[in-house]
Amino acid sequence: MGWTPTNFLFADFINAGPAFGGDPQNTLPLPTDLEDRVSSIVSNPKGDCAEYIKNLLAKVSAKYGKAFSDDASDLFKRVGQAGFKLKKIKYAGLANFEGNRRVVYINPGTLSGGEDERHLEHSRNGYAVTALNELMHHARNSGVYTDAQLAFAAFQLLDPDEQLKRRLPKSNDVIANSKYFHSLFNLHCRSTTGE
Amino acid sequence: MKAIIPTLSLSFLMLMTLAPGKDPDWRKLVPLESTRADVERLLGPSKETYLADYTLEEGNLSVIYSSGPCGPDRTGGWNVPKDVVVSLSFSPKQKKRISALKLSPKKFRKVVDDHVGGVLYYINDEEGITYEVQRGRVDVVYYEPAGRYEHLYCGDPSAEKKLPRNKLKQ
Numbered sequence: 001m002g003w004t005p006t007n008f009l010f011a012d013f014i015n016a017g018p019a020f021g022g023d024p025q026n027t028l029p030l031p032t033d034l035e036d037r038v039s040s041i042v043s044n045p046k047g048d049c050a051e052y053i054k055n056l057l058a059k060v061s062a063k064y065g066k067a068f069s070d071d072a073s074d075l076f077k078r079v080g081q082a083g084f085k086l087k088k089i090k091y092a093g094l095a096n097f098e099g100n101r102r103v104v105y106i107n108p109g110t111l112s113g114g115e116d117e118r119h120l121e122h123s124r125n126g127y128a129v130t131a132l133n134e135l136m137h138h139a140r141n142s143g144v145y146t147d148a149q150l151a152f153a154a155f156q157l158l159d160p161d162e163q164l165k166r167r168l169p170k171s172n173d174v175i176a177n178s179k180y181f182h183s184l185f186n187l188h189c190r191s192t193t194g195e
Numbered sequence: 196m197k198a199i200i201p202t203l204s205l206s207f208l209m210l211m212t213l214a215p216g217k218d219p220d221w222r223k224l225v226p227l228e229s230t231r232a233d234v235e236r237l238l239g240p241s242k243e244t245y246l247a248d249y250t251l252e253e254g255n256l257s258v259i260y261s262s263g264p265c266g267p268d269r270t271g272g273w274n275v276p277k278d279v280v281v282s283l284s285f286s287p288k289q290k291k292r293i294s295a296l297k298l299s300p301k302k303f304r305k306v307v308d309d310h311v312g313g314v315l316y317y318i319n320d321e322e323g324i325t326y327e328v329q330r331g332r333v334d335v336v337y338y339e340p341a342g343r344y345e346h347l348y349c350g351d352p353s354a355e356k357k358l359p360r361n362k363l364k365q
Binding site: 062063064065090091094095096097137143144146147148149152155156160163164165166167168169170171172174175176178 | 243244245246248255257259262263268269270271272282284286306308309310311312313314316318325327329330334335337339348349
């Protein structure tokens, strides 16, 4: 079974899809043009991703510490293409460190061999969506922004009607905060091959 | 609804050691007991509907207010009237070492954030206090409702079907 496009709609949250490894030969590799794909999401006219990132990072940095940049391209370059790695993890993505170096682990998508190019493109863009989500954690100049911090910033950007419907989870519930933040983020930063 | 609890618990005393200073004594504010009126009397008014941010000498304080009781169209939150304080978070300017607080392991459980590297939590469920720690230093302190109020939590039905809350690696 292939990596379903819906997996990355909850990028960074529990990966409920069938993408937990398998034969490495059937793993969809990270695209070498990952940075371009991330840029395409940021500039996707179907969303307001670039502006949302600026507003989000303005909120989170005002309270929790300076951001390195509010430009996704700068954030990508700080991690570097080599810093994005496929690794079997229980989330779609994970912002981490190897020594002092910033890395992003992305859960690999597996292939059955029967996928057409359109499906593969969608899955490659799924990697880029996950990468962009994780870059928000790495956007802090020193250290990381946690899910609770980003969830609070995302909450601040909602209008009162939306705040009423989407109440913040408890701050120490990492999974709930991750789901809260990333689901809101993905409303604004969409794959170029999504609906 | 009690306005402000005059007694200071052990954890609140520890917090005073974390950030002593000249700011109004916001540590008197207690989730699910204090109200917006209590907060604004102490720290000044806020234009936001369900939250308030205050820049203090010692750091940044945020207050979240209830939007009202639980309802079928809402997830999360607490079953209390509108404008009751449901949580506070404080990001100190001086990031002190967690070891300096000498937290009792009997009262605080240590949780590793398995989603964002390098982040630890020290959680006191009974008192509703969480220290978020990065590189050994306290980055944020969260004040949630004490454990005795757990029955008032509205919950997140969609999340609870998938995973229990706080199901994290220790």
